[in-house]
Amino acid sequence: MISAWKTVRTIARRELASYFTSPVxxxxxxxxxxLTGFFTFTAGGFFERGEASLASFFxxxxxxYxxxxxxxxxxxxxEERRSGTLELLLTMPVTTWQAILGKFLASWAFLAIALALTFPVVLTVNVLGDPDNGVIATGYFGSLLLSGSYLAISCMTSAMTRNQVVAFILGVVICLFLxxxxxxxxxxxxARWASPAVVDTVAAFSVIPHFDGFQKGVIDSRDLFYFLSVIGFALFATGVILRNHRAG
Amino acid sequence: MIRIENLVKSFGPKRAVDGVSFNVERGEVLGFLGPNGAGKSTTMRMITGFIPPTEGKIAVGGYDVTESPLEAKRLIGYLPEAAPAYPDMTVHGFLAFAADMRGLTGGAKHKAIDRVVELCFLDSVLHQGIDTLSKGYKHRTCLAQALIHDPEVLVLDEPTDGLDPNQKHEVRNLIRELGRTKAVVFSTHILEEVDAACTRAIIIDRGRIVANGTPAELRGMSGLAGAVTVSGQGVSADKLAPLGRVEVADGAYRVFPADKAAAGELAREVAALATRESWRLEALRTEEGQLDEVFRRITLPDTVKK
Incomplete structure (x- = not known):
């Protein structure tokens, strides 16, 4: 168990380092x-709102995303498929799940770093007014879960093809659907052609209502469950896709 | 160390590997020969657990590759066909990653890296990015990765591909050296490598094993094997004819024995004949047979059809 986690960490460390060795x-x-600055302060009307909150930010x-x-x-x-390193990685003593988890956690950590670097917004709103920092904290937490869900979906589309552009477009389309x-x-x-039950089911996949809860300072277990199940399902699908690809 | 029984891999209707069985023991270097697309790489990918077999069993060091893949993979060092490596890493970073993945830490990790850097002559590029390396260096970096945990089983897919003649020579020596204590399987389509490094060779064609033996045994399958070539003044085909079928090639006479098993006798008989007839011989030798002739004869129909 300890060595399994060590393997995940080794893969994650390599992956995270590879982001920073390239200009990406x-x-x-x-x-x-x-973009966060532009949307928050200009398009989001941060000052015009006249309230000490980060609603225009989140x-x-x-x-x-x-x-x-x-x-x-x-x-x-x-990239691993295109350059053939997938063969190298998966013939080392790792399971497919360790590799998927390691790579996913590394990219998620990278997104977390990006999100953490928006801290000046928090400082700004605290200097200007007296915001509810608990709400801001849950907002950040929700934002992190949201990015994790999108990332898991991108991870899945990335496993489908050796072409990064195709992976990107598929990822955007699925996230847009959500x-x-x-x-x-x-x-x-x-509703014009589907039964109300179908409409409700489709609407239940929407990411926005689940994300909104966190912006109100509420951590609802259903919202948490929604995001974690999106991540879990997408990573599981990644594993299935990789296995099918290898089985030929 | 490696036991393969009736291995089959189908891609759709095509059977890329079709009922392959063989064993490789410690101390053996098995050369894997065959035309392009014969199923060499597919077989190696199944041994290393990258792709699952459609049918059949593979055991490495007693561990079934499909049932206990981690245990089997720990024993194997693998150089994939195109020698892939992460282009954004330095050679040292890449080898350190491979060492980490193999569970090496601290002093053992440093020692392992130093050892493979020396074995694969990577000292001069140790801190260079892999994307800046020439093909030969990139290849050796990936080979070093395969050796880092001093594995008991080595699977090398075309280890000398893309190397210059000096590097080829070094890698062949390295393989032969490693083969003394490990079980090594390597694929190649350079036939001289079989002589240079293998203790045994398998020729595979259209997914099936068509020949399996020591390099000498494979050469013995050649039509040329056992023939005696003789040249010199006074040598005449008529006088040689009673000993066997005679061919004239490049001013020399080549006598084919009627019975291959008695090939050793033939040279003595030709020598005795030469003494009786007072020929002034310039050369007299028994042919061992040529691997490339055997290889072509066994696999040519296939290549021509394509």
Whole structure:
């Protein structure tokens, strides 16, 4: 058990280091921080709201992550498949699950670093007013879970193909579906030809209502369960895809 | 160390490996020969647990590769065909990663890295990024990774591919050296490597084993094996004819024995004949047979069809 965890850590460490040895990490971090700043203060109307909260900050995250997270996750497996290192990695004494978990945790840690670097927003709102820092903390927690869900999906699409662009586009499309399936225009459209039960089921996949709970300072076990099951399912699917790929 | 029984791998309707069985013991170097697409790499990928077999059993060091993959994989060092390595890492970083994955820590890890760096001549590029390496260095980096835990079983898919003649020579010597204490399987399509490094060779064609033996035994399958080539002044085909079938090639006469088993006799008989007839001989030798001739004869129909 200890050695299994050590293997996961070794894989994760290598993966995380590989982000920082290429320009990918720095480009991503700069763009992420610029965009969060822009959306929060300009498009989100942080000052115009006149309230000491980070609603304008977190509200954009589902959309921001939609493009940025698949960009982080797209290389996870497709790159290994393209360069042949997948064969090297999986013939070392590791199980497929250890490899999947290690790589996923490394990218998630990278996203957590990016998210942590938005701390000046927290400082700003604390200097200007008297926000509820508990709500901000749950907001961050929810945002981390959201990025983890998108990442697990990108991980899955990355395992499907050796082409990173295809992996990226598939990832964006699936994440977009998770955002849109709860929106009224979409559910109305569905309701025209599907039964209400189907519409409700599809709408229940939506990420937004589950994400909103965290922005209100509530950690609901159902929301937690939703995000963890998305992550769990997507990583499980990654394992199945990799196994099928190897079985030929 | 490696036991393979009736191994089959199907990709759709195509049987890439079709009922292959063989054993490799400690102290053996098994050369795996065959035309491109014969199933060499597929077999090696199954031994190392990368792809599951459709049918059949593989055991490495007593561990079934499908049932206890981790135990089996621990015993194996593997060099995949294209010698893949993470391009964003340095050679040292990559070897340290491989050592970590093999559970080596502290002093043992440092020693292991030093050992393979020396074995594979990587000293001069140790802190260079793998993406900046030439093909030969990249290849040896991946080979070093396969050796880092001093494995009991080595599976090397075309270990000399892309190396210059000096490096080829070094790697062959290394394989022969390692083969004294380990079980080694390596694939190649360079036939001279079989002589240079193998204790045994298997020729595989269209997924089936078509020949299995020591390099000398394989050469013995050649039509040329056992023939006596003789050249010199006065040598005449008519006089040689009673000893066997005679061919003239490049000014020399080649006598094929009627019975291959008595090939040793033939050279003595030719020598005796030469003395009786007072031929002034320039050369007299018994042919061992040529591997490439055996290889072509066994596998050619297939290659031509493609």
């Amino acid at each position: 990490a720095y480009v991503f971090l700069v763009i992420f921080l610029l 509200g954009w995250h589902p959309w921001l 939609l493009v940025l997270v698949p960009a982080v996750g797209m290389r996870l497996w497709s 955002i849109l399936c709860g929106f009224n225009p979409v559910t109305d459209l569905l």
